[in-house]
Amino acid sequence: xxxxxxxxxxxxxxxxxxxxxxxxxxxxxxxxxxxxxxxxxxxxxxxxxxxxxxxxxxxxxxxxxxxxxxxxxxxxxxxxxxxxxxxxxxxxxxxxxxxxxxxxxxxxxxxxxxxxxxxxxxxxxxxxxxxxxxxxxxxxxxxxxxxxxxxxxxxxxxxxxxxxxxxxxxxxxxxxxxxxxxxxxxxxxxxxxxxxxxxxxxxxxxxxxxxxxxxxxxxxxxxxxxxxxxxxxxxxxxxxxxxxxxxxxxxxxxxxxxxxxxxxxxxxxxxxxxxxxxxxxxxxxxxxxxxxxxxxxx
Amino acid sequence: xxxxxxxxxxxxxxxxxxxxxxxxxxxxxxxxxxxxxxxxxxxxxxxxxxxxxxxxxxxxxxxxxxxxxxxxxxxxxxxxxxxxxxxxxxxxxxxxxxxxxxxxxxxxxxxxxxxxxxxxxxxxxxxxxxxxxxxxxxxxxxxxxxxxxxxxxxxxxxxxxxxxxxxxxxxxxxxxxxxxxxxxxxxxxxxxxxxxxxxxxxxxxxxxxxxxxxxxxxxxxxxxxxxxxxxxxxxxxxxxxxxxxxxxxxxxxxxxxxxxxxxxxxxxxxxxxxxxxxxxxxxxxxxxxxxxxxxxxx
Numbered sequence: 317x318x319x320x321x322x323x324x325x326x327x328x329x330x331x332x333x334x335x336x337x338x339x340x341x342x343x344x345x346x347x348x349x350x351x352x353x354x355x356x357x358x359x360x361x362x363x364x365x366x367x368x369x370x371x372x373x374x375x376x377x378x379x380x381x382x383x384x385x386x387x388x389x390x391x392x393x394x395x396x397x398x399x400x401x402x403x404x405x406x407x408x409x410x411x412x413x414x415x416x417x418x419x420x421x422x423x424x425x426x427x428x429x430x431x432x433x434x435x436x437x438x439x440x441x442x443x444x445x446x447x448x449x450x451x452x453x454x455x456x457x458x459x460x461x462x463x464x465x466x467x468x469x470x471x472x473x474x475x476x477x478x479x480x481x482x483x484x485x486x487x488x489x490x491x492x493x494x495x496x497x498x499x500x501x502x503x504x505x506x507x508x509x510x511x512x513x514x515x516x517x518x519x520x521x522x523x524x525x526x527x528x529x530x531x532x533x534x535x536x537x538x539x540x541x542x543x544x545x546x547x548x549x550x551x552x553x554x555x556x557x558x559x560x561x562x563x564x565x566x567x568x569x570x571x572x573x574x575x576x577x578x579x580x581x582x583x584x585x586x587x588x589x590x591x592x593x594x595x596x597x598x599x600x601x602x603x604x605x606x607x608x609x610x611x612x613x614x
Numbered sequence: 615x616x617x618x619x620x621x622x623x624x625x626x627x628x629x630x631x632x633x634x635x636x637x638x639x640x641x642x643x644x645x646x647x648x649x650x651x652x653x654x655x656x657x658x659x660x661x662x663x664x665x666x667x668x669x670x671x672x673x674x675x676x677x678x679x680x681x682x683x684x685x686x687x688x689x690x691x692x693x694x695x696x697x698x699x700x701x702x703x704x705x706x707x708x709x710x711x712x713x714x715x716x717x718x719x720x721x722x723x724x725x726x727x728x729x730x731x732x733x734x735x736x737x738x739x740x741x742x743x744x745x746x747x748x749x750x751x752x753x754x755x756x757x758x759x760x761x762x763x764x765x766x767x768x769x770x771x772x773x774x775x776x777x778x779x780x781x782x783x784x785x786x787x788x789x790x791x792x793x794x795x796x797x798x799x800x801x802x803x804x805x806x807x808x809x810x811x812x813x814x815x816x817x818x819x820x821x822x823x824x825x826x827x828x829x830x831x832x833x834x835x836x837x838x839x840x841x842x843x844x845x846x847x848x849x850x851x852x853x854x855x856x857x858x859x860x861x862x863x864x865x866x867x868x869x870x871x872x873x874x875x876x877x878x879x880x881x882x883x884x885x886x887x888x889x890x891x892x893x894x895x896x897x898x899x900x901x902x903x904x905x906x907x908x909x910x911x912x
Binding site for chain 1: 723725727745747769771773777778780781782784785786788789790791792793794795796797798799800801802803804805806807808809810811812813814815816818819820821822823824825827828830831834835838841842844845846847848849851852853855856859860862865866868869870871872873874875876877895896898910911912
């Protein structure tokens with residue numbers, strides 16, 4: 317599926333990288349950003365509203381701006397397919413439905429990023445070859461899966477918003493909570509010896525902490541329903557370690573139960589795209605030279 | 615200070631790296647390991663007991679073997695200075711005192727390591743240029759600080775065992791608890807979508823988890839007194855995040871209070887080594903071409 321003219325709303329790291337990829341491929345692309353004056357646009361076409369011939373709108377704005385922007389998109393682009401690239405899917409789907417986009421909205425989430433943010437750090441390759449989540453719903457899911465897979469040479473995990481949000485609560489949002497909690501406790505202690513003895517475990521464990529508080533807040537707050545129970549489990553786990561500090565045998569048994577958790581190679585098989593999208597469970601999809609393949613996620 | 619013949623007891627990653635450094639420098643070195651037969655020694659001299667002319671014994675065995683080994687060292691090397699390189703200092707100092715080594719024992723802890731363990735992964739450079747902690751006590755602290763600084767081109771943090779253990783509880787042991795708790799919760803959930811959406815925050819946050827359970831257990835259990843209150847603070851912090859998930863403004867304020875925590879450049883000044891060692895607070899020491907320098911830790 318190729319859309320002829322894509323409008324990317326929001327000129328940050330992700331929106332910029334979507335736009336630069338499309339520009340490199342020679343596709344029709346316009347970045348829509350109200351504040352067009354203050355930026356270094358290079359050769360990326362840009363405008364302050366959505367062009368009337370846009371047939372796909374990619375909304376790449378902060379999560380807390382989604383409801384307002386989706387309402388504007390619904391008005392400015394009455395016929396286009398609309399996707400977003402936010403890191404939480406249930407809350408954005410609700411906002412899209414509230415904006416009247418139910419039959420033409422599909423959620424997407426590229427699993428890529430850098431320490432940096434902003435259009436100036438965007439690149440044509442940032443999202444290429446990454447895994448993208450695309451969420452099932454009442455919009456044209458297969459068209460969006462095809463466009464993502466072909467445009468970004470992506471493996472697409474097709475799933476529903478609830479399963480997506482539960483998964484990222486575990487492997488993205490909980491790690492952000494833990495990293496911020498750890499950095500907060502250590503910084504608060506402000507121990508002079510600790511500054512000089514900080515080990516790799518501390519640097520790695522706090523890498524994502526203490527930065528971009530608004531973006532982190534948006535992720536966590538918009539996914540509170542899925543994240544809350546995970547944080548409860550983390551608290552229970554820490555209470556278990558706390559109790560076992562006084563019992564070396566129990567502590568060893570607890571640590572021994574923690575084993576690396578890795579994914580195996582998916583069982584790829586030729587597949588019909590529409591059937592893969594219609595499956596009820598998280599399903600991986602990719603495009604190869606011989607056609608579409610799918611595999612159960614696991 | 616140069617010791618003429620160093621005996622390194624224990625042929626693991628750290629002991630091996632101490633021995634290989636001394637061999638490269640052409641110093642007298644013997645690795646002492648009961649199990650000499652099953653190893654690839656290259657050109658490192660080795661024996662199954664401490665040579666009678668050893669004037670420095672470096673004990674580099676797992677923490678839970680320290681009490682037994684220190685007792686053996688006291689018997690086999692009745693005149694030598696004895697140091698250890700374990701990651702907890704209070705418990706080892708207690709064991710050294712119990713072994714009758716109070717007047718010739720000094721604790722040390724090189725802040726370096728790799729994902730690997732074992733003699734086969736040891737290198738002459740692993741501990742060079744690292745920060746080493748050396749703990750004050752009733753032994754020949756200045757001699758050991760001088761030997762560490764000169765042998766390993768090291769910056770030495772001279773501190774007492776209690777301050778060392780409090781510091782590593784914050785910046786090494788608590789990160790290990792948090793990483794294992796996070797990996798445990800995620801692995802337990804075993805969510806098929808999560809395997810494919812795992813982000814850098816998860817990989818970094820769990821890098822040190824699920825490996826070498828006995829070593830981790832020893833670190834945590836031997837430092838339970840300092841680590842317990844830190845885990846309590848982590849639990850309280852997670853409870854704060856949990857509560858604030860329902861209050862986006864409070865969550866933003868909480869995240870905004872977490873700021874990167876970095877050390878500044880120490881205020882190095884020429885110093886007398888004995889005076890720096892005798893100071894009551896954590897003090898950095900290094901050897902330069904013009905002599906000893908020290909700086910307050912902070």
